[in-house]
Every structure is written in C-alpha cells, then in structure tokens.
Amino acid sequence: MNNSLIGEKYLNDYLNELSGVKRASANTLASYKRDLSNFLLYLQEKGLPLEKSSEKVIKNYIFNLAGSGIDKKSIARKLSSLRGFFRYLHRQEIISSNPLKNIRNPKQEKKLPETISxxxxxxxxxxxxxxxxxxxxxxxxxxxxxxxxxxxxxxxxxxxxxxxxxxxxxxxxxxxxxxxxxxxxxxxxxxxxxxxxxxxxxxxxxxxxxxxxxxxxxxxxxxxxxxxxxxxxxxxxxxxxxxxxxxxxxxxxxxxxxxxxxxxxxxxxxxxxxxxxxxxxxxxxxxxxxxxxxxx
Incomplete structure (x- = not known):
C-alpha cells in the first residue's frame, strides 16, 4: 500500500472514531476531513510518509499556508485538526511522538463580534x-x-x-x-x-x-x-x-x-x-x- 493510501486509511479510522465515539457533528467531521486531507496532499507532494511527519515538517506546512494567503484564524483551526489527528496516531502507536507537542497557534488580534441593532x-x-x-x-x-x-x-x-x-x-x-x-x-x-x-x-x-x-x-x-x-x-x-x-x-x-x-x-x-x-x-x-x- 502506498503512502497516500496509508494516510487516507488512518484519516478514515480517525474520522470513524470522532463520529462513533465522540459523536462529532457532520459539520465538524467535514471540517476535519478537509483540513487533514489538505495536509496529506501536502505530504504527498513532498514525497513524505505520514509517519515521518516531524516538527520541522509541520512548521514548513504552516509557513506554506501563510505564504498562500491563509489567515491566522484558519491556520489555527487547521492546527487544531492536526493536533487531534496526531494525538490519535500517537495513542494508536502509529507514531512514536507527537510533532505538534511544542507548536503553538499563531498570535491573533482578538476581534469582538459585530452585532446588528x-x-x-x-x-x-x-x-x-x-x-x-x-x-x-x-x-x-x-x-x-x-x-x-x-x-x-x-x-x-x-x-x-x-x-x-x-x-x-x-x-x-x-x-x-x-x-x-x-x-x-x-x-x-x-x-x-x-x-x-x-x-x-x-x-x-x-x-x-x-x-x-x-x-x-x-x-x-x-x-x-x-x-x-x-x-x-x-x-x-x-x-x-x-x-x-x-x-x-x-x-x-x-x-x-x-x-x-x-x-x-x-x-x-x-x-x-x-x-x-x-x-x-x-x-x-x-x-x-x-x-x-x-x-x-
């Protein structure tokens, strides 16, 4: 089985756990799938297997997202998706350590929500x-x-x-x-x-x-x-x-x-x-x- 198919299998297993055990909503599952599929595509383009994802790989991915015009709020959401996924992989002993352990979200200016009168x-x-x-x-x-x-x-x-x-x-x-x-x-x-x-x-x-x-x-x-x-x-x-x-x-x-x-x-x-x-x-x-x- 090639690297992309292995990554897809782990992703589907993770989404099944979110759906069945944690009872995540359809919107949450769609959001996680979109974020994580984009990351797997990035790994595929770089010729990297999921198991070799290191802190440096994650940081390069973040840099790539920022360079393509993705805002800080969206990057923070994508990192949240990745954290959940890599915690799952670590728990399943698919990876030996979590590469996102020391990675923080980009600092965002807090914006108060607008309201109508x-x-x-x-x-x-x-x-x-x-x-x-x-x-x-x-x-x-x-x-x-x-x-x-x-x-x-x-x-x-x-x-x-x-x-x-x-x-x-x-x-x-x-x-x-x-x-x-x-x-x-x-x-x-x-x-x-x-x-x-x-x-x-x-x-x-x-x-x-x-x-x-x-x-x-x-x-x-x-x-x-x-x-x-x-x-x-x-x-x-x-x-x-x-x-x-x-x-x-x-x-x-x-x-x-x-x-x-x-x-x-x-x-x-x-x-x-x-x-x-x-x-x-x-x-x-x-x-x-x-x-x-x-x-x-």
Missing part, C-alpha cells in the same frame, strides 16, 4: 413585508427570528423539524454540537412568526423549513438569505448567520441577562466562550458614554 432587525422585517412572494417572505422571517430570537447556529436551524417545537411549554428542542440536546425558550414574537409561517406553509409539504419547491433549507441557502438582507438593512461587514447569534447574546447581556443563562441558551461548553459577549457589551457601553456624556 434592533432597528436593523425591524428594517429587515419591513423589507420582507414589502415582498410580493408571501411564502418566501414568511420563510425568511422565521429564519431570522430563529437565528436571532433563539440564538441558533445555522446547522441547528437547518436540522429543525416541526416536532422540535413545544408550543404548550414555549420551548424549542435543539440538537447542538456533539449531538447534545438543549431546550431554548421561544418568545412571543418568534411564536407569532412561527404561526404566520405555518399559515402559508403547504399542507402537502414533507419538510418543515423549505422553499416553495419543497426543498429543505441548507446552510448555503441561509447564508445567502442573511447576507442579502443584512446588506440591504445595515452597514455591518459581518453579514453571516452567526452575526444574529452574536447579536442575540450581546442584547441579552445588555438587558441584564445572567451569563450562565446565556451560556445555556447558546449551548456553549465553556463559560469563557460566552464571556466574549460581556466584552462586546462593555465596548458598546463605552461608545455610548463617549458619544453622549458631556464629561467624556
């Missing part, structure tokens, strides 16, 4: 109200309301079924990262949007969130919808579905929500991940003070 959110709904295509307008309203109102990830949104909604208790059952289930409160406004969508939804539809042709929504579709509407309603540069999740978390903290409660709603594993939004709230507070206080 409530005025922009209302503008989006007004734009949709002007549409002649009532079904698509209601679908897009519900997409925005669930991404913002329930602070969902785009993958969580796309996997929703009507059975996830507990209307009596006003709760939404969501399967998040690592197939972990959490329950999110549904607000009155989101419930109203949900009912308006059901009113225009075809009784013959086999999918819950789908376009007029009955095709279920998917991440790229949601990204296009969000980008178009944010572009037409606000000046923020971050025109992605995750911006609505960022906005939801920031607005909750702005209005006095408990950090632990926000952590549970977002489905974060670690509180430190949620804490980034406290920095956003503080920065917004500083800007308000500076622009409005006579002594600032």
């Amino acid at each position: 409530l005025a922009s959110f209302e503008k989006i709904f007004n734009l949709l109200d002007e549409s002649d295509d009532k079904y698509t307008a209601q679908l897009h309203k519900l997409i925005f309301d669930l991404l913002y109102g329930c602070a969902l990830r785009v993958s969580e949104l796309c996997s929703l079924e009507i059975t996830n909604f507990d209307l009596q208790r006003k709760l939404l059952k969501v399967k998040g990262k690592g197939s972990k289930t959490r329950y999110i409160p549904i607000g009155e406004k989101t419930l109203a949007t949900f009912n308006e969508y059901l009113a225009v939804m075809s009784s013959n539809s086999k999918q819950f969130l789908c376009n007029k042709n009955g095709t279920k929504i998917y991440p790229r579709y949601v990204q296009r919808v969000v980008k178009t509407l944010l572009k037409n309603s606000s000046e923020i540069k971050s025109q992605y579905p995750h911006t609505l999740r960022h906005s939801a978390a920031t607005h909750m903290l702005d209005n006095g929500a408990d950090l632990l409660a926000v952590k549970e709603i977002l489905g974060h594993e670690d509180l430190s991940t949620t804490e980034i939004y406290t920095h956003v709230s503080i920065e917004r507070l500083k800007k308000t003070y500076k622009s409005s206080h006579p002594k600032s």
Whole structure:
C-alpha cells in the first residue's frame, strides 16, 4: 500500500472514531476531513510518509499556508485538526511522538463580534413585508427570528423539524454540537412568526423549513438569505448567520441577562466562550458614554 493510501486509511479510522465515539457533528467531521486531507496532499507532494511527519515538517506546512494567503484564524483551526489527528496516531502507536507537542497557534488580534441593532432587525422585517412572494417572505422571517430570537447556529436551524417545537411549554428542542440536546425558550414574537409561517406553509409539504419547491433549507441557502438582507438593512461587514447569534447574546447581556443563562441558551461548553459577549457589551457601553456624556 502506498503512502497516500496509508494516510487516507488512518484519516478514515480517525474520522470513524470522532463520529462513533465522540459523536462529532457532520459539520465538524467535514471540517476535519478537509483540513487533514489538505495536509496529506501536502505530504504527498513532498514525497513524505505520514509517519515521518516531524516538527520541522509541520512548521514548513504552516509557513506554506501563510505564504498562500491563509489567515491566522484558519491556520489555527487547521492546527487544531492536526493536533487531534496526531494525538490519535500517537495513542494508536502509529507514531512514536507527537510533532505538534511544542507548536503553538499563531498570535491573533482578538476581534469582538459585530452585532446588528434592533432597528436593523425591524428594517429587515419591513423589507420582507414589502415582498410580493408571501411564502418566501414568511420563510425568511422565521429564519431570522430563529437565528436571532433563539440564538441558533445555522446547522441547528437547518436540522429543525416541526416536532422540535413545544408550543404548550414555549420551548424549542435543539440538537447542538456533539449531538447534545438543549431546550431554548421561544418568545412571543418568534411564536407569532412561527404561526404566520405555518399559515402559508403547504399542507402537502414533507419538510418543515423549505422553499416553495419543497426543498429543505441548507446552510448555503441561509447564508445567502442573511447576507442579502443584512446588506440591504445595515452597514455591518459581518453579514453571516452567526452575526444574529452574536447579536442575540450581546442584547441579552445588555438587558441584564445572567451569563450562565446565556451560556445555556447558546449551548456553549465553556463559560469563557460566552464571556466574549460581556466584552462586546462593555465596548458598546463605552461608545455610548463617549458619544453622549458631556464629561467624556
């Protein structure tokens, strides 16, 4: 068996472990496969077997990535994928030592996530109200309301079924990262949007969130919808579905929500991940003070 096939075998074995034992999501598996396949291709081009990957080889690969214009954040993610893979190889005694043991991520400037204002959110709904295509307008309203109102990830949104909604208790059952289930409160406004969508939804539809042709929504579709509407309603540069999740978390903290409660709603594993939004709230507070206080 040649080197590339051996590398592919180890990669597939590792992905099977992530899927079966660690219950990684489909998106996580796709990301790991993409990152690690790129590394195996690099080794193949250099004529190096996977087992001969040294610290120097990894550093040269990083240098190669940086030289091709890959940003530091993407390089850090690729290194994270490689660390997991090489820990697995070391655990399986395929390699004698982990070449990434002493390699650190490139230093990144911490950027606070951008958020949309409530005025922009209302503008989006007004734009949709002007549409002649009532079904698509209601679908897009519900997409925005669930991404913002329930602070969902785009993958969580796309996997929703009507059975996830507990209307009596006003709760939404969501399967998040690592197939972990959490329950999110549904607000009155989101419930109203949900009912308006059901009113225009075809009784013959086999999918819950789908376009007029009955095709279920998917991440790229949601990204296009969000980008178009944010572009037409606000000046923020971050025109992605995750911006609505960022906005939801920031607005909750702005209005006095408990950090632990926000952590549970977002489905974060670690509180430190949620804490980034406290920095956003503080920065917004500083800007308000500076622009409005006579002594600032």
